[in-house]
Amino acid sequence: MGPVSESQVQFWMAKAVDWGEATSPSVQQDTGRHLGELRGFLLQVLQSLQQASSTTEAIRTLPFVGQFLGRLCWNPYVTADEQSQTLLLQCLWCLYSVEPQSAVERRANEWIRTLLCQLASEEENTVQYALISCAGLRPREYTLRTLEKMVSVLTEEIRGGCVSLTNPSERCSCENVRHVSVASVPLVTCPQASPLIGGLLKRPVTCNRGALCEEFIEAVSIAWLEKKLVIEEPALIALWCHSLTSLEGAVMSLIESVLSGADSMPQNIEDKVTDSLLAKASALDCSIFLTVNEIFRAMLMELDGNLQLHALIHTFTRCFLHTLGAQRLQESPSLKAYFPLVPLNLLTPLLTSPSEVPKETWQDHVSWISALLQKITEKKEEEDKEESPRWCRDVFEAWFLLVQCGDWVDVATQLLVLPESEGCLSLLWLIHFYHHPTNRGHQSSQQMSLGREVCDHLRMLFLGSPLPCERVVAIRDLLSSTLSSNLVLHLLLNFAIFSQGSITTCKDIMSKVLIEQRVKHVAAWAFTTIRHRLNRDASKDARVQSRLRTIQEVLGSLP
Amino acid sequence: MEDIWKNVESTLELLAVSQTKFVSEWDARTVDRALQWAQYCEHIYTRFHTNSVIRKALEKCLRDTNERLRITFEGYRDMPFSDTAQCRHILLITLLKNPATPNSVIKLLFKRHFEANGDTGQDDQNADVASLVRIRSACQVLGTAKFSRNVPGSLEFGAQVHGKMLRQRLDSLLSYPDNDVLARNLLDFVLQHSGGLDNVSYVIAGAVLSKNDISGGNVTEDLIVDWLRDHNDLLLNMCQSLPAGLLAELSERCTKFRLAYLEILKEWASHLEYDIIKELWQQPRDGGVSFKTLVNRFRSLLASSASVKADTEKELVDMKEADGGFEVMGLSVWTDLHQHSLKDLTQSQKGTSLT
Structure with missing residues (x-):
């Protein structure tokens, strides 16, 4: 962050003067709009002050600073914002000299002390002063309770709907809701204000006067993303319904x-x-x-x-x-x-979780899904020869649903390993479709034969030693191609976990084919996903569990 | 107990010193010790303020010590019992205000008490001033959000909240036996330090109207009205300056207030004189209210709940009868008030009576 420029100083000084004590909704809205930038500028000022060797030097480089900070300290809209307030106080303390060397520094000290005194104590001869003096509470506690009361009264007030709906001649108070939203911008992260923030968000917009101000929605969205928001779920949902930007952001x-x-x-x-x-x-x-x-x-x-x-x-x-x-x-x-966007007959089998289907019928279930998907992709032939947009959409949506319900792809890969696997083609087709929905210019049949080839290689490899060298090389090559890498890796890991091959063979194969760093990284990640899914299953197979541990070790020990 | 008195006494002495030039000899350690003693006093307050026997003894101890310190230190500011609840804050402000406080001490105070610690801790071990300033700013900002319920004459937001706070304090005081005097002292303090009768009028109205969360009964409302009767200038000011709708609401909420209010209205009516030439009831020069104001106030009462309406109507009829029961205008103020107040009652029910 660079030094403070002349134009910045002019801009912010003018703002500080215009804002005054920010009592009107329009001034508050302008302050709210600039709050983020103001924090940035205050940080810049703070850094400049920290670089100065003394207060005298600081005042020489930033002659506006005293007036600027003083004005902002009297703007409750700024001091209610935690970040701005912290920066303001830090700036003031940079200007305080423990050993003042000149009249200027002594005056600065005196000014800061007075300012802090005024900030920390209540103005005399006001109701607030009288009440706080005899409250029998620490000032902070008393003020906190007052804030809670204010919040509860306002929350109650804004709950009412728009009167102009029932009585068009009557002027509604919805504009006040907007004003409250403007006033609430610096308070969005304040836990005590949370019921009010929630109340504002949840209030149905019944009339155009009652729309919440943009600055408020933005402040709430940012606070949520920064995890500084204390808010109940219905209010958050209301926020996302209010503002698409906020939902997109999340x-x-x-x-x-x-x-x-x-x-x-x-x-x-x-x-x-x-x-x-x-x-x-x-x-x-x-x-x-x-x-x-x-x-x-x-x-x-x-x-x-x-x-x-x-x-x-x-x-x-x-x-x-x-x-x-x-x-x-x-x-x-x-x-x-x-x-x-997807046909209902596809929705039902895919949205059913594997845990809801008996393991003996998994094969049938997957084949059913595979057949349904194949039907959708083949429709093209019946229609126009050129890829119709509607066909593309249908295929994409079907594939998207498969990604959303990825459990069945995992199940298909797992079933493919079993020696007695029937309908192997149907399983392969599903896995292939998942990894290559667009074919990327390849013929589907070519890819399918590749899948079959991979399966053959792996089946032979996991039969036991000595490892056929040409098959090891073939798998290694397929893994290094980004086109087939994900598919081959998933098959490899499933063979490692579920095949009958010995642990030693398994270790041997893994260390021979997982060479590239990228492949090793993806393998570790894919393995964790598989393990996580298997661990969710209540009936844990002891053999599978033991193999999972071994593979974990193998993957961890790869160079 | 002896030890406690001694400790409280020493803390008061310490606070007295913090107002003098001797503070120039204080260092970080002294300030820490002083703050610890101040916290001790806060603790004593929290522990014993509801125990009337110990509290009385403590108050006596404070009175004696204050008296002694007033003689010793010029310009010494007395420390009442309620202030012991915020001892650290008082010490902090005193040190900031005292030009003799060393700069190193000020810097230390800043580090401890002005650096933001977040609003999460309810404990407030460090008397977090940054957080106090922030919360107060939040109150100020919300206070500017003018939210009237669009009902003319309803209580303003600030007064409503202050009233609720005062009410809560009075309720909690009166939930212990023998605390009437304390509650009255509290009201006296508020009356003296709120910056004028108008401010107090609204807060008192807010306190009466505030929903009673703690207990049933009208103990607090009754105490407030009894206290108001002892402070007639404030009561008169309330009846004169608060909007008619608000006064009707108060009369509805609290029977004792209703009686006091009707008495004052009668008193004002009795001072009106009829100007034969202008054919108008004239307000005396030395106070009271106009005929029109009286009509508006009666109308508001008549538009209020059934019991208030019945009471007011009965009062108007009784006064009219006692005054001769005339039916001709311009002879008795009560005949005229009765007639005018009942006229266009439907209009006033819509809430048009603002004055």
């Missing part, structure tokens, strides 16, 4: 935290989804669910094949379905409303 913040976090392990993703409250809000409000998924779709297009994003979407949908299931007893819209 979704993007969740996506960013998952994609950027080195700690984005499955359990962490679940925690992040839960903390974001987005899944819960989605279950309560269908439009929120639709918006969140719209953003997910856009992100999937942008970040093709990103496993973390897939995991996030999958986890989000699982949490959403869980909440929805818990509140099913109450009245809520049908599932079709949440997934309007």
Whole structure:
């Protein structure tokens, strides 16, 4: 941050003078609009003051500073904002000299002491002064209670609806709601003001006078993203219904935290989804669910094949379905409303969790899903030869639903390992579709034969030693190609966990094929996801558990 | 107990010294000790303020010590019992105000008490002034959010909140036995230090109208009205300056107030004189209220609840009968008030009576 410029000084001095003590709604709104920038400027001033060797020097470089800080200290709208107030006080203390060397420094000290005294004590001969003096409480406690009372009175007042609806001739008080929202901008993070903030958000907008001010919505959204907001869930949902920007911000913040976090392990993703409250809000409000998924779709297009994003979407949908299931007893819209773009016959098998289906029938269930999806992708042939937009949309939506319900892809991969696997082609097709929905210019049949080839290699490799060298090389090559890497890795890990091959063979194969750093990294991540899913299963297989531990060790010990 | 008196006495001495030039010899350690003693006093207050026996003894101890210190230190400011609840804050302000306080001490005070610690801690171990300033600013900002219920003459937001706070304090005092005197002292203090009768009028109205959360009964309201009767200038000011609708609301809430209010209205009416030439009832030069104001106030009462309406009507009829029961205008003020007040009652029910 650079030194303070002349134009900045002029701008902010003029603002400080204009704002005065910020008593009118229009001045408050202007202050609210500039609060973020003001904090930035105060920080800049603070840094300049900290660089000065003495108060005399500080005043010489920033001659406006005394008047500027003094004015802001008298603006309760600024001092109610925690960050601004902290910066203001720090600036003042930079100007205080423990050993004043000149008359200027002595005067500055005196001024700061007086200012702080005035800030800390109540103006005499006012009702507040009289009440606080005989309250038998510490001033902070008394003021806190007063604030709580004010908040409760205002919260009660704004609860009433618009009178002009029932009586058009009467002037409604909705404008006051707007004023309260303007006044509440610096208080959004104040825990005592929380009922009022919530009340404002939850108030139905019945008349155009009663719209909450933009600065308020923005302040609440930012505070939520910075985890500084104390607010109840219905109020947060109301915020997201009020403001699309705020909802987008919340979704993007969740996506960013998952994609950027080195700690984005499955359990962490679940925690992040839960903390974001987005899944819960989605279950309560269908439009929120639709918006969140719209953003997910856009992100999937942008970040093709990103496993973390897939995991996030999958986890989000699982949490959403869980909440929805818990509140099913109450009245809520049908599932079709949440997934309007996919056929109902596909929705039912995919939204059923594997835990709800007996293990013996998993194979049939997956084949059923696979057949339904194949039917959708093949429709093209019946229609126009060129890819119709409608067909593209149908295929994309079907694939998106598969990503949302990724459990069945995992089940398919797991089933493929079993030697007695029937309908292997159908399983392979599903896995292939999941990893390569667009074919990326390859012929589907070519990819399918690749899948079969991978399975053959792995099956032979896991039969036991000595390892056929050419197959090891083949798998290693396939892993290094970004086109097939994810698919091959998932198959490899599932073979490692579920095949009958010995532990030694398993270790041997892993250390021979997992060479590249990138591949090793993705392998570790994919493994954790699989393990997390298996650990969710109540009936834990002892053999699988022991293999999971071994593979964990192998992956950890790879060079 | 002896020890407690001694300690409180020493703390008062310490606070007295903090107002003098001797404070220039204080350092970080002295300030810490002083703040600890101040906190001790706060603790004593919290522990014993509801125990009337110990409180009386403590008050006596404070009185004696204050007297002694007043003789010793020029310009000494007395420390009443309620102030011991905020000893640290008082010490802090005194040190900031005292030019003899060393700069190093001031810097220390800043570090401890002015640096933001967040609003989460209810404990307030450090007498967090930054947080106090912030919360007070929040109150000021919300106070500017003018939210009237669009009902003419309703209580203003600030007065409503102050009234609630005063009411809560009175309720809690009166929930212990033998505390009437304390409650009255409290009201006396508020009357003296609130900056004028008008301010107090609204706060008292707010206190009467504030919902009683703690206990049933009208103990607090009755005490307030009894106290008001002992402070006639304030009572008169209330009846004169508060809006008619608010006074009717007070009369509805509290029977004792209703009686006092009706008495004052009668008193004012009795002072009106009829000007035969202008054919008007004239307000005396030395106070009282106009005929029009009286009519408005009666109308408001008549538009109020059934019991208030019945009482007011009965009062008007009784006065009219006692005054001769005339039906002709201009002979008895009560005949005229009765007639005017009942006229257009429906209009006043809509809440048009503002004065």
